[in-house]
Amino acid sequence: MAEAPAIGEQARTSSADPAFGLEQQGDIWALHGELTVRTLGAALPRLLALKGDALALDLSGLTRFDTSGAWALLKLREQQHAAGHDVTLHAQSAEQKALVARVEQAIPEVPAPDATRHGIQHYLAVLGKAVVGVGRFLAEILAMLGVFLARLAHLARHPSQFRLTALVYHADQVGWRAVPIVSLMAFLIGVVLAFQGAVQLRQFGTEIFVVDLIAISILRELGILLTAIIVAGRTASSFTAAIGSMKMREEIDAMNTLAIDPATVLFVPRILALLITLPILGMIANVMGLFGGALMSWIELGISPAMFLTRLIEDTSMDHVLVGFVKAPVFALIIGVIGCHAGMQVGGNAESLGQQTSAAVVRAIFAVIVADALFSVFFAMMNI
Amino acid sequence: MERDVVIRLRGIRTQFGTQVVHDDLNLDVYRGEVLGVVGGSGTGKSVLLRCIAGLRPPQAGEISIFGQDALHCSESERRAIDQRMGVMFQDGALFSSLTVRENVEVPMRTVPGLSAAMRRELADLKISMAGLPYIAGDKFPSELSGGMRKRAGLARALALDPEIVFLDEPTAGLDPIGASAFDELIYGLSQSMGLTVFLVTHDLDTLHATCDRIAVLAEKRVMYTGTMSDMLEVDHPWVHEYFHGPRARAALDTKERIA
Numbered sequence: 001m002a003e004a005p006a007i008g009e010q011a012r013t014s015s016a017d018p019a020f021g022l023e024q025q026g027d028i029w030a031l032h033g034e035l036t037v038r039t040l041g042a043a044l045p046r047l048l049a050l051k052g053d054a055l056a057l058d059l060s061g062l063t064r065f066d067t068s069g070a071w072a073l074l075k076l077r078e079q080q081h082a083a084g085h086d087v088t089l090h091a092q093s094a095e096q097k098a099l100v101a102r103v104e105q106a107i108p109e110v111p112a113p114d115a116t117r118h119g120i121q122h123y124l125a126v127l128g129k130a131v132v133g134v135g136r137f138l139a140e141i142l143a144m145l146g147v148f149l150a151r152l153a154h155l156a157r158h159p160s161q162f163r164l165t166a167l168v169y170h171a172d173q174v175g176w177r178a179v180p181i182v183s184l185m186a187f188l189i190g191v192v193l194a195f196q197g198a199v200q201l202r203q204f205g206t207e208i209f210v211v212d213l214i215a216i217s218i219l220r221e222l223g224i225l226l227t228a229i230i231v232a233g234r235t236a237s238s239f240t241a242a243i244g245s246m247k248m249r250e251e252i253d254a255m256n257t258l259a260i261d262p263a264t265v266l267f268v269p270r271i272l273a274l275l276i277t278l279p280i281l282g283m284i285a286n287v288m289g290l291f292g293g294a295l296m297s298w299i300e301l302g303i304s305p306a307m308f309l310t311r312l313i314e315d316t317s318m319d320h321v322l323v324g325f326v327k328a329p330v331f332a333l334i335i336g337v338i339g340c341h342a343g344m345q346v347g348g349n350a351e352s353l354g355q356q357t358s359a360a361v362v363r364a365i366f367a368v369i370v371a372d373a374l375f376s377v378f379f380a381m382m383n384i
Numbered sequence: 385m386e387r388d389v390v391i392r393l394r395g396i397r398t399q400f401g402t403q404v405v406h407d408d409l410n411l412d413v414y415r416g417e418v419l420g421v422v423g424g425s426g427t428g429k430s431v432l433l434r435c436i437a438g439l440r441p442p443q444a445g446e447i448s449i450f451g452q453d454a455l456h457c458s459e460s461e462r463r464a465i466d467q468r469m470g471v472m473f474q475d476g477a478l479f480s481s482l483t484v485r486e487n488v489e490v491p492m493r494t495v496p497g498l499s500a501a502m503r504r505e506l507a508d509l510k511i512s513m514a515g516l517p518y519i520a521g522d523k524f525p526s527e528l529s530g531g532m533r534k535r536a537g538l539a540r541a542l543a544l545d546p547e548i549v550f551l552d553e554p555t556a557g558l559d560p561i562g563a564s565a566f567d568e569l570i571y572g573l574s575q576s577m578g579l580t581v582f583l584v585t586h587d588l589d590t591l592h593a594t595c596d597r598i599a600v601l602a603e604k605r606v607m608y609t610g611t612m613s614d615m616l617e618v619d620h621p622w623v624h625e626y627f628h629g630p631r632a633r634a635a636l637d638t639k640e641r642i643a
Contacts, residue, residue, distance in 0.1 A: 037506070037544050041497020066545035067577060071509055095578060102576040108512040348526030349480030
C-alpha cells in the first residue's frame with residue numbers, strides 16, 4: 001500500500017503511449033499502468049469482461065488514476081452487483097480511495113426517458129403547431145408594421161425626436177452602397193432581354209418590337225422586382241443581424257430600461273431609409289436596364305440609340321413606369337418589417353442569430369414575389 | 385523541502401501597444417496547490433492567465449509547464465500540454481449551439497478509443513461532479529443561469545481530468561450562497577482529484593476558503609506570494625488596504641466564526 005504513488009505524482013513519460021495492464025496474480029487481479037480517460041477506451045471492456053464470484057482488484061500498480069478510472073471501477077462493481085457478485089478493491093492509496101468515494105457520490109441518477117409519442121396524434125399536433133406558428137408570424141408582422149407606422153406618425157408630430165443621422169447612415173448603407181450591384185444586375189438583364197428578344201423577333205422580321213419588349217418588361221416588372229430581391233438579400237439580413245446581435249447582448253433591454261424606444265431608434269430609421277432608397281434604386285435599375293437593352297439592340301439588331309429612344313418615348317405608355325414605381329414602397333415595407341421582426345426573434349445564442357438571418361432573407365424574398373404576383377393580378381383586373 | 389513546480393514563469397513581459405502590462409514577472413506554481421491571484425483592476429490577472437494558457441504569448445520571458453518550454457515548442461507538444469490543462473472562462477464560454485452535455489463531450493472527442501456511450505456517461509458524471517442536476521445536460525447554455533453556466537464551464541474544463549485548472553473569476557456574479565458552494569466545490573475537487581488550481585479572483589471569501597497560497601499582482605509583476613496570514617503582515621499600502629479593508633475584515637470574521 002505504501003508504494004502506491006499519489007495521484008498525478010508520477011509525470012507521464014510519454015503522453016502519446018499511455019498503457020493499461022491487467023494481470024491475474026493468484027486470486028487477485030493486479031491493475032497496472034494508467035487507468036485514465038486516455039486508456040479508458042481499451043481498459044473498460046477488459047475490466048467489464050472480468051468474471052468471478054468475488055473479484056479482488058489490486059490498485060497498487062496504477063501509476064495514474066483519475067475520475068474516469070474510478071468511474072470504470074464503479075461500473076464494474078455495479079455490473080457485478082447486478083449479477084449477485086461482489087468486487088473488492090485492494091491496496092488503494094488514500095487519494096485513490098477519496099477519488100472513488102467522490103465519484104461514487106457524484107454518479108448521477110438517470111431518470112427514465114419519456115416515452116416519445118408517435119402516430120397520427122403526434123403528427124396532427126406538429127401540423128397544428130405549424131399552422132398556429134404561421135398565423136402568429138403574420139400577426140406579429142402586422143404588429144411590427146403597426147408599430148412602425150405609429151412611431152412614424154408620432155415622429156411627424158414631434159420632429160425634434162427624429163434621428164436624422166441614423167436615417168442618413170442607413171440610407172447610405174442600404175441605398176448608396178447597393179447602387180453598383182443593382183446597376184450591374186439591371187444592365188445585364190437589359191442585355192439578356194434584348195438578345196433573347198432579337199433572336200425570337202427576327203424570325204418575324206419585327207425586330208423593332210424588341211424596344212417595347214425591353215421597355216415594358218423592365219419598367220413594369222423586372223427593374224423593381226429584381227432590385228427588391230437584391231435588396232432583400234442584402235438588407236433584410238443586415239437588419240436582422242444588427243438588431244439580433246443587439247437583442248442577444250441585452251442592448252435592447254438596456255434601451256427599454258433607459259426609456260429609449262427601440263422601435264423609434266432602430267426600426268424607424270431603417271425602414272424609412274429603405275422606403276426612401278428603394279424607389280431610387282428601382283429608378284437606377286430601370287435606366288441601367290434600358291441602357292443595356294439599347295446597347296445590345298444597337299449591336300445585335302442595328303437599332304440606333306436615337307431610334308430606340310424615339311420608339312421608347314412614342315410607344316411606351318407612362319402607365320408602365322407608374323405600375324413599376326407603385327410597388328417600390330410596398331416592397332420596401334415588406335423587406336424592412338421582415339428584417340426587423342426577425343432580428344427581434346433572435347434568442348440568447350449565436351445559432352439562432354444565424355437561423356433568423358437566413359430565415360429573414362428567405363421570407364423577405366418570398367413575400368416580395370407574392371406581393372408582386374398580387375399586384376399583377378390587381379392591375380390585370382383594373383386593366384392598367 | 386523541494387516542491388514540484390508545474391508552472392514556472394520567468395521574466396514575463398506583455399504589452400498592448402505601448403502599454404506595458406507585465407514587466408519582468410516571475411511566478412512558480414507548485415503541484416497540487418490552489419494558487420489565488422489577486423490584484424487591482426487592470427493589473428493583468430486575466431492577461432497572465434491567458435499567457436499561461438497559451439492564448440496570448442508574452443512579448444518576452446519564459447514559460448515552462450510540466451518542466452517543458454511552453455513557448456518554444458512544436459504545435460503537437462503544445463497540444464499535449466493543453467490536454468493536461470483545463471480553463472474555465474469567466475462566463476463559462478460554452479458553445480452556444482451545443483447542449484451542456486455536448487459541450488463537456490467536446491474535449492473528450494480528442495481522446496482516441498472513447499466510444500460515444502462512454503463519452504456520454506462520463507459527461508454526465510462530470511456535470512454531476514460540477515454540482516449540476518442530470519437534466520441540465522440536455523439544456524442549452526442560453527437556458528441556464530449564470531451560476532449554472534459557470535458550473536457547466538467547470539465541468540468542461542475538468543472533462544479530461546487535467547492536472548492544472550485555470551479559473552477566471554469563478555465566483556464573480558454569483559449570489560453568496562452559490563459562491564460559497566462553488567468555493568467548496570473547487571476545494572473538494574482539488575483535494576480529491578489532486579488538482580493544481582490557478583485561480584484569478586477578486587473574492588476574498590474565495591481566497592479564504594480555497595487558496596493555499598496567494599500571489600499579489602502589482603506594479604507589473606508579482607509583488608508578494610504567500611499564505612493568507614503572510615498577506616496580513618505585508619505593509620505595502622495596496623496589499624494592506626486589500627486584506628485589511630472592510631470587506632476583508634468581514635470575510636475574515638466569517639472564516640473565524642466557521643472555524
